[in-house]
Amino acid sequence: MKFSVYQVSRKGGRPLNEDRLGYTYTRAAVLLVLADGMGGHPEGEKAAEIAVQVFTQRFRAQARPALPDPRAFLEGAVLAASEAIVAYAREHSMPDNPRTTAVAAVLQNGQITALHSGDSRLYWVRQGQLRARTRDHTYHDKPELFRNLPPGINRSVLFTCLGSESAPLFDVLGPEPLGDGDRLLLCSDGLWSVVDDAGVAAGLHGLPLKEAVSQLADEAVRKGGRHGDNVSLLALEWEAEAEADFAATEVILPDALETEAVSTFGDVEPADPGALADFDDEAIERTIAEINEAIRRTALRKAP
Numbered sequence: 180m181k182f183s184v185y186q187v188s189r190k191g192g193r194p195l196n197e198d199r200l201g202y203t204y205t206r207a208a209v210l211l212v213l214a215d216g217m218g219g220h221p222e223g224e225k226a227a228e229i230a231v232q233v234f235t236q237r238f239r240a241q242a243r244p245a246l247p248d249p250r251a252f253l254e255g256a257v258l259a260a261s262e263a264i265v266a267y268a269r270e271h272s273m274p275d276n277p278r279t280t281a282v283a284a285v286l287q288n289g290q291i292t293a294l295h296s297g298d299s300r301l302y303w304v305r306q307g308q309l310r311a312r313t314r315d316h317t318y319h320d321k322p323e324l325f326r327n328l329p330p331g332i333n334r335s336v337l338f339t340c341l342g343s344e345s346a347p348l349f350d351v352l353g354p355e356p357l358g359d360g361d362r363l364l365l366c367s368d369g370l371w372s373v374v375d376d377a378g379v380a381a382g383l384h385g386l387p388l389k390e391a392v393s394q395l396a397d398e399a400v401r402k403g404g405r406h407g408d409n410v411s412l413l414a415l416e417w418e419a420e421a422e423a424d425f426a427a428t429e430v431i432l433p434d435a436l437e438t439e440a441v442s443t444f445g446d447v448e449p450a451d452p453g454a455l456a457d458f459d460d461e462a463i464e465r466t467i468a469e470i471n472e473a474i475r476r477t478a479l480r481k482a483p
Contacts, residue, residue, distance in 0.1 A: 180206065180207065180209070180286075181418040182209065182286070182415050182416060182417055182418055183388050183415065183416045183418065184202055184211075184388075184413070184414070184415050185388045185389045185392045185393075185414050186200055186201075186202070186392075186411075186412065186413040186414070187392060187393065187396045187410075187411070187412050188200060188409070188410070188411040188412075189369075189396060189400055189409065189410045189411070190409055191369055191399070191400050191403050191407035191408050191409050191410050192403055192404060192405045192406045192407040192408070193407075193408060193409055195224060196224065196409045196411075197215065197216030197217075197218070197223040197224040197227055197279075197409060198213070198214070198215050198216070198224075198227060198367045198369070198409045198410075198411035199213070199214050199216075199224070199227040199228045199230070199231045199411075200212065200213040200214070200231065200365065200411050200413045201231050201235055201413075202235075202413065202415075203235045203238050203239055205242045205243075205244035205245070206244050207242070207244040207245040207287060207288075208238075208242045208244065208245050208246055208249075208285060208286065208287040209285065209286040209287070209415070210234065210235065210238040210242075210283065210284070210285055211283065211284045211286075211363070211365055211413055211415060212230070212231050212234040212235065212281065212282070212283040212284075212365070212413075213231075213281070213282050213283075213299055213365040213366065213367065213411060213413050214226070214227035214228075214230040214231050214279045214280060214281045214282075214299065214341070215227060215279060215280045215297070215298075215299045215367040215368065215369075215409070215411070216277065216278070216279045217278040217279055217280065217297075217340055217342075222273075222277040223277055223278065223279060225264075225267065225277050226264045226267075226276075226277035226278050226279035226341065226342045227279040227281075229260060229263050229264050229267060229277075229279075230260040230261075230263075230264065230279050230281045230341055233256060233259050233260035233263050234256045234257075234260060234281075234283050237252070237255070237256050237259065238252070238256075238285075245287055245288070246285060246287060249285040249287055249290075249292040249353075249354065250292050250294075250351055250353075250354070252285060253283055253285060253292060253293070253294040253351065254294065254349070254351070256283065257281060257283070257294055257296055257341065257347060257349050258346060258347070260281065260341050261341040261342060261343070261346065261347045264276060264277055264278070264279070264341055264342035265342060265343075265344065268342070276342045276343065276344070277342050278340040278341060278342035278343060279297075279340060279341050279342060280295075280296060280297025280298055280299040280340055280341070280367075281294075281295065281296050281297065281299060281341055282294070282295035282296075282297075282299040282300060282301050282313065282365050283295070283365075284301060284363060284365065286357065286415070286417070288354075289356055289357055290353060290354040290355060290356050290357060291303070291352070291353050291354065291355055291357055291363065292351065292352070292353040292354045292355075293313070293351070293352040293353060294349050294350065294351045294352075295313045295349065295350060296316065296339055296340065296341060296347045296348060296349040296350075297315070297316055297339060297340050297341075297347075298315035298316065298317060298368050299365065299366065299367050299368065300312055300313050300315070300365070300366055300368075300371055301313045301352070301363065301364070301365050302363070302364040302366070302376070302379050302380065302383070303361065303362075303363055304361070304362045304363075304364070304379075304380050304383045304384060305358055305360070305361050305362075306360070306384070307380060307381065307383075307384035307385065308380065309376055309377070309379075309380040310361070311352060311355075312376060313350065313352065314350070316338055316339045316348055316350075317338065357417045358417070359417065359418065360416065360417065360418070361416070361417045362383045362384075362388065362391075362414060362415070362416050362417075363414065363415045363417070364379065364383060364392075364412060364413070364414045365412070365413040365414075366379075366410075366411060366412045366413070367408070367409060367410065367411045368408060369399055369403060369407065369408035369409045369410035369411065370395065370396070370399045370410055370411075370412060372403075372408060373398075373399050373402035373403050373407070374395065374398060374399055374402065378398075379395065382394060382395040382398070383395070383414070388414055388416045391414070392412050392414045395412060396410050396412055
């Protein structure tokens, strides 16, 4: 297993970077994970940090050197991460929970399995063509999930996240086979809100991975301007098979960091994925109501 990784996280026009991202791998499996702390809630950066740490720690505890079931791992990790954020809020007697989106991917046996909750995205590009991208948990991107949209709801508002008292909704992609030279990009909405899908696919093609990702980050920061969102990108290029017997983890916590690695990997026990919740219109509407109430409280605090 051989791959190249490049990651960058920038504040953009915000005073604080609430994005967190990282990767870890063994000689048989790779985990990529990115989380974007949500505005309108306290300590979004802490929620994102907890999410990334839960995913990476569980991976390193369970891949020995492969995961028994990548999908079960991802489903268990997203539920555990959300519960850890809720526990953090209770431990600190917070009046409102920190919250975050999350997107994660496991590469194992030449296949990708990915999960996302919220509007942090995964793009999968092959030879400059967009093979797949995740669809956001918003009415705008997933209108079929709503039979009756509650009145007054912004169609771009997320209806799920990690850190809510309700279990997070999530979608799983794969497992699907990877091709030599395929590129994967996990990103926060600071990129895709200003660069469309075609621009992301084109930007990932034709340049070495480091240059491609750096240029996409530069473009997003430039287009976002002084009021632009945090911009975080974690990209991987899948290469030919190779062997290695080591393991490593790289987790981005502060702002404006860029790191690169060309690697293979090594070592993690079967995960307990936990019981998956049943999701219905009522659960979705409860989550929407929670998010909108938090946004309303934030607007009141900011009002003169």
